[in-house]
Amino acid sequence: MELNQLRGFLMVAKTGSFTRAAEALYLTQPALSLQVKALEAAVGEPLFERRGGGLLLTPAGDILLRRAEQMLGLLEQAEEEIAALRGVERGRLSIGTNDSYALYLLPDVVRVYRERFPGVELRLTNSCSTQVAAMVADGEVDFGLVTLPLEQGAVQARPLLWREDVLACAPGHALCAQPDLGLEQLAAYPLLLLDRGSSRALLDRLFEDAGLAPRVVIELGSVEVIKRYVEIDLGIAIIPRFAAEREIVAGSLHVTRLSWLPPRAIGLIQRRTGYLSPAARKFVELLQEYAATHWADRLVSPPVEGSRADGL
Secondary structure (H helix, E strand, O other), rough: OOOHHHHHHHHHHHOOOOHHHHHHHHHOOHHHHHHHHHHHHHHHOOOEEEEEEEEEEHHHHHHHHHHHHHHHHHHHHHHHHHHHOOOOOOOOEEEOOOOOHHHHHHHHHHHHHHHHOEEEEEEEEOOHHHHHHHHHHOOOOOOOOOOEOOOOOOOOEEEEEEEEEEEEEOOOOOOHOOOOOOOHHHHHOOOEEOOOOOOHHHHHHHHOOOOOEEEEEEEOOOOOHHHHHHHHOOOOOEEEHHHHHHHHHHHHOEEEEOOOOOHHHHEEEEEOOOOOHHOOOOOHHHHHHHHHHHOHHOOOOOOOOOOOOOOO
């Protein structure tokens, strides 16, 4: 069982195609097919089966997929640790987060990180917090920056910053003149929400506990899109305040604080059994330093109730 065989097998499993996998690995398809056949001979079991015009993993293939990912992951970690001993900052770093954090919280940190460690290949994956947690648990990303708390037993979390959510509406809206708004008032107006599976779960629960059915007129996958729809008065929305600062200054959005809506935390998550490479640890350290310098008034202390703060 050779490393190039495992890499070829993993790419076929990931792409579902020998042709696409060969292209990604810069191999010919016959060469890749020979690698997989040699691996099947070493294992003593077929790893793929063709069904409905596609490739599916056999039970043996499914087992090998999990173990091969672990083996190659450990090899990459060893290479990065050895490189770090030589003072060489290189490797790969994958971070999962949502659109808002990628757009408003991370740009300066990413810029400084790239300046300090140009040899590290950096990849940001944007998705909602629950999906980021699943990616962290599956090892698809090294760590995530998400909204807490999360009900994810496979990950551990460290709260980093408080996040304040506010009501946003178009200037001149009837709610602009009311300083303290309750859930009942909001339920009477067309509401724009993030699609399900996102961090809107808290708001759903608050409405449900109050016995209210909000008038959700549009569900969207991005706070940026929601802001635009609120600006043209298609509805009201609850969004992070930091994501609306420019619109507040420009006068295109009006925001109101909601006394009944508790602040939440933005936190770092990683796998419980995972390992942070030197490249990942450097990013986390830089993010924490940046938070202490630029967002000191929002630092989390003590940890947020309901989130696990086992530490990274």
